[in-house]
Amino acid sequence: MKFYGIVVFLAFAALAQGVPNNARTKRSISDNLVTLVESIQALASAANEDLGLPAFDPYTADSLDISINQTLAKLEGGLTDLKITGLSDFSIDTLKFSLIGLKFTFGFTWPSITFSTGYSIDGTVASVIPIYGDGDASGEITSLTVSGTAGISIKNSYLYLKTLTSAVSLDDFDLQLTGLVNNDDASALIAAVVSDTVPQILVDFQEQITDAANTAITEYVDDYLGSMTLAELLALINS
Template sequence: MCHPIPNLGLPALDPLELGPAETAVNNQYLVDFTGSIEDFQLKGLSDFVVDTLKINAVPGFRSTIKVTFPYTYLKSLYTAKGSLAYIVNLAGDGNAEVLVKAFSLEISWKLKLSSSLSITDLQIDILLGDLKVNFENLMEEERIDLFLHDLINEMGVELLGDVWNYEQAKVVAKVEALINSKLSGILQGIIGGGGSGKPPIFEGVEPDCKLPAP
């Protein structure tokens, strides 16, 4: 994951580097926001542990993959200007840091064979051990800024869990549809293009770039 995968159009994923980039949201009465990132880096994606790996190629039988990322760290320069409902003003400008511990992702599915190979009954479960954030000068008022950081750092795991439980069904349905729309092409790429003349997905990707421990 330290090297890009050009046949998938993927950059190196550890560290994952993005930016500079800008975004803007304005839905009049709720959020009026402009923001940017620069020197964005996300580290720790290659230091994962495979807790469960059960692949079943028989249609109707469940396959399960569970992966845990013990420690991931994000840092970036950022700006965030605007307001929330024209009541709370954003004044973000500086360093942004996010630390995530013990992030686990479990995905399970069943194969379905009809006119083409697809997956069905997709299930996605997410667990988060700890979350800490620090966005310099995020809110215009210091007391609100401190309160928001304290709230996220104390209750962020529970809040994200509630959001995931609320949106889980919608997200899973969209992910399953996306996988099924791409599955045939992915399988052809893995085995060498399936006669299409395209190279295998991982052709040209260098081995692990991390040096062995002394």
């Protein structure tokens, strides 16, 4: 989700460098946006103090809380010693800016993202299936594609994300688990079922998943940009 926030920030940064008045300038802004994202890729393993962006590949966290309250699942718990690699290894399929509605279109593909973490969890899936336990989880996501559109606007001199739509798909999901329902044999069976069904779950529950993601992403982006004026953004970009 934080990556979405980074991309939205870069889109507005490209816009702030000049208002296009012809098709050639529009293309230049889109090209500049691609260049900015590529520069972030190259610096993914180190924080960028000028842009205020943290290192994000590998992404690590000592602990993270889990709180999911959706139709598909209601879960509470936490993660420990989380590590995710491959977040910066993506291709830019589409990244364009349009003056109409201050909107940009994006599409990215990650060939492989791997993760490992300790976990504890308690809740239900599909309202009736109990899920609980604590142990270790690891896996790989193959060919993850994220695409959509985002619109930026200004209110009372401050920036905010006006609209966000997105779509998510992946080719394969490989999960390994221990400790789920306090039984390693059951964990292996459940991990195999989850691995087989996640790509189709993304298709069947696309709207619910992306609606929840878009809401969380909008909150993150507005926290990042909501206290920033255009003048402050220009000063940041030109520093």
